[in-house]
Amino acid sequence: MRLGGRTAGLCYALAAGTIGVLSLSGCFTERQNEGAQLYTTHCASCHGDQGQGLERLIPPVAGTDYVARHRAELPCLIRKGLKGPLVVNGVExxxxxxxxxxxxDSQITNLLNFLQTNWGNQNQPYTIREASELLGRCNGSDGQ
Known part of the structure; x- marks a missing residue:
């Protein structure tokens, strides 16, 4: 069946638009899971695959008061690390x-948002701007 010029053009435009949307959805899906992937790569070996921590040696990140109460410090904690005592759910x-x-900065934001919204943590997600500003306090922002 032969399509007229206008109909054929419309069909090509719709096909191209559909392909474009499918391509974009793949990008968003990948970025959406980035926080979980980063956690697995950088955090799970110490904090556990479900954020449970390790007895009284390594604090949990699942269902913790620390994640909610120390929002402003968390970006720098991830970037710079931590030495010294801290209390999580009443345990030092x-x-x-x-x-x-x-x-x-973007990866830290995605990692923090994964922690903020999983394993019983129900906290407000970070924006990239907020995370970058907080990282600036410890000279840790890379502007990316």
Missing amino acids: YNQVMPGHEDLT
Whole structure:
């Protein structure tokens, strides 16, 4: 069946639009899961695959008061690490946490948003602007 010029053009435009939307949805899906992937790569070996921590050695990140109460410090904690004691859910921990200088501001934002909204944590997600501004306080923002 032969299509007229106008109809054929419309069909090509719709097909191109559909392909474009499918391509974009793949990008968003990948970025949407980035926080979980980053957690698995950079955090799970210490904090556990479900954020449960390790006894009284390494604090949990699942269902913790610390994630909610220390929102402003969390971006720098991920970028620069932590030395010294902290209290999570009433338990004191005092281990060294390495920093992750290799992560971009965007990756830190996605990682934090994964923590903020999973495993019983029901906190407000970060915007990239907020995370970058907070990282600026510890000279940790890379502007990306």
